[in-house]
Amino acid sequence: MASPEIETLTQSLSRLPGFGPRSARRAVLHLLKKRETALDPLLAALTAVSQRLATCSTCGNVDTSDPCAICADPRRDTRQLCVVEEVADLWALERSRLFPGRFHVLGGKLSALDGVRPEDLTIDSLVARIAQGGVDEVVLAMNATLEGQTTAHYIAERIETYPVRVTQLAHGLPVGGELDYLDEGTLAQALRARRPVA
Amino acid sequence: MASPEIETLTQSLSRLPGFGPRSARRAVLHLLKKRETALDPLLAALTAVSQRLATCSTCGNVDTSDPCAICADPRRDTRQLCVVEEVADLWALERSRLFPGRFHVLGGKLSALDGVRPEDLTIDSLVARIAQGGVDEVVLAMNATLEGQTTAHYIAERIETYPVRVTQLAHGLPVGGELDYLDEGTLAQALRARRPVA
Ligand SMILES: [Zn+2]
Numbered sequence: 001m002a003s004p005e006i007e008t009l010t011q012s013l014s015r016l017p018g019f020g021p022r023s024a025r026r027a028v029l030h031l032l033k034k035r036e037t038a039l040d041p042l043l044a045a046l047t048a049v050s051q052r053l054a055t056c057s058t059c060g061n062v063d064t065s066d067p068c069a070i071c072a073d074p075r076r077d078t079r080q081l082c083v084v085e086e087v088a089d090l091w092a093l094e095r096s097r098l099f100p101g102r103f104h105v106l107g108g109k110l111s112a113l114d115g116v117r118p119e120d121l122t123i124d125s126l127v128a129r130i131a132q133g134g135v136d137e138v139v140l141a142m143n144a145t146l147e148g149q150t151t152a153h154y155i156a157e158r159i160e161t162y163p164v165r166v167t168q169l170a171h172g173l174p175v176g177g178e179l180d181y182l183d184e185g186t187l188a189q190a191l192r193a194r195r196p197v198a
Numbered sequence: 199m200a201s202p203e204i205e206t207l208t209q210s211l212s213r214l215p216g217f218g219p220r221s222a223r224r225a226v227l228h229l230l231k232k233r234e235t236a237l238d239p240l241l242a243a244l245t246a247v248s249q250r251l252a253t254c255s256t257c258g259n260v261d262t263s264d265p266c267a268i269c270a271d272p273r274r275d276t277r278q279l280c281v282v283e284e285v286a287d288l289w290a291l292e293r294s295r296l297f298p299g300r301f302h303v304l305g306g307k308l309s310a311l312d313g314v315r316p317e318d319l320t321i322d323s324l325v326a327r328i329a330q331g332g333v334d335e336v337v338l339a340m341n342a343t344l345e346g347q348t349t350a351h352y353i354a355e356r357i358e359t360y361p362v363r364v365t366q367l368a369h370g371l372p373v374g375g376e377l378d379y380l381d382e383g384t385l386a387q388a389l390r391a392r393r394p395v396a
């Protein structure tokens with residue numbers, strides 16, 4: 001029905017996470033009808049990002065510069081290093097604005113099932129960063145999954161000879177979490193890690 | 199956190215229908231991580247559409263050519279003309295592949311509330327197309343809303359002096375239903391059972 005160019009655009013959009021064929025069609029229609037306010041700005045933004053897209057050779061973040069804005073920021077505390085599985089996790093932590101240090105993106109997690117071994121992740125370069133010195137604390141911010149925790153334990157062992165404090169995110173009830181709705185694993189973690197009431 | 203270019207891209211995407219800030223961030227992350235398979239194809243598709251985007255001067259469809267692919271297709275039955283409110287409705291009917299004729303997009307519907315008068319829609323050019331001759335049937339495929347039906351009645355009156363059969367979609371449409379949201383089966387039934395305007 002639509003021209004090949006419009007079909008191709010619809011297909012490209014429908015492959016984005018959160019988009020299906022139907023929402024992609026609606027978005028394309030919106031873009032076609034709102035050229036000045038929707039299509040042109042999106043095209044300009046995509047072009048700008050595409051021209052400058054880079055993976056940070058220090059931390060693995062994706063940004064429009066290398067080093068990335070975080071690694072290049074002199075106000076970041078270089079003594080704290082937060083290790084995450086994926087760029088998405090880095091972004092989630094950045095949105096919280098709670099971590100003042102820098103990051104290291106592993107590019108995944110160890111997984112026997114998926115055949116992901118230590119050399120498939122950026123663990124060697126993490127160890128090299130720590131070996132350079134200047135880092136006081138390494139925060140292992142892996143997901144609270146079996147594979148995430150396996151990865152955290154593996155990294156903790158790899159860096160135990162360095163004079164750094166190795167910490168991990170607390171496990172327990174999410175804020176607003178109701179006991180009745182939580183899975184058993186979360187409940188068990190929260191119970192095991194119970195603390196004295198202040 | 200992210201660079202200005204990435205922030206701008208996130209904002210452009212978050213303004214698309216069906217997208218919010220959260221899903222836009224996920225989509226941007228996907229684009230950044232999958233340059234070859236996601237970002238580059240989307241950029242190329244947007245560029246191609248942007249360079250050739252046109253509103254069909256015959257029917258009002260948006261496409262990458264003028265006349266649009268439908269108006270230019272010699273296999274379409276020029277004796278049947280389907281009048282719709284919006285381009286989205288045209289696309290919905292095209293997806294059903296049930297209407298062999300051509301279209302006319304009004305660009306909206308008559309509305310006392312929103313101050314939309316006949317001269318704000320493409321009704322004059324519709325009448326002109328019918329006056330040229332060659333059209334046997336005009337299918338009024340307005341939405342089954344009060345304003346849609348008001349618009350249909352107005353058009354029926356405007357063209358009653360021409361030797362054309364004027365029909366409308368059967369009222370198997372749910373009350374308040376908009377074409378763009380209907381499943382294909384309902385659309386097909388409504389089209390098959392279309393009736394002369396009383
Ligand atoms: Zn970096």
Ligand SMILES: [Zn+2]
Nearest residue numbers: 254257266269
């Ligand atoms: Zn056309």
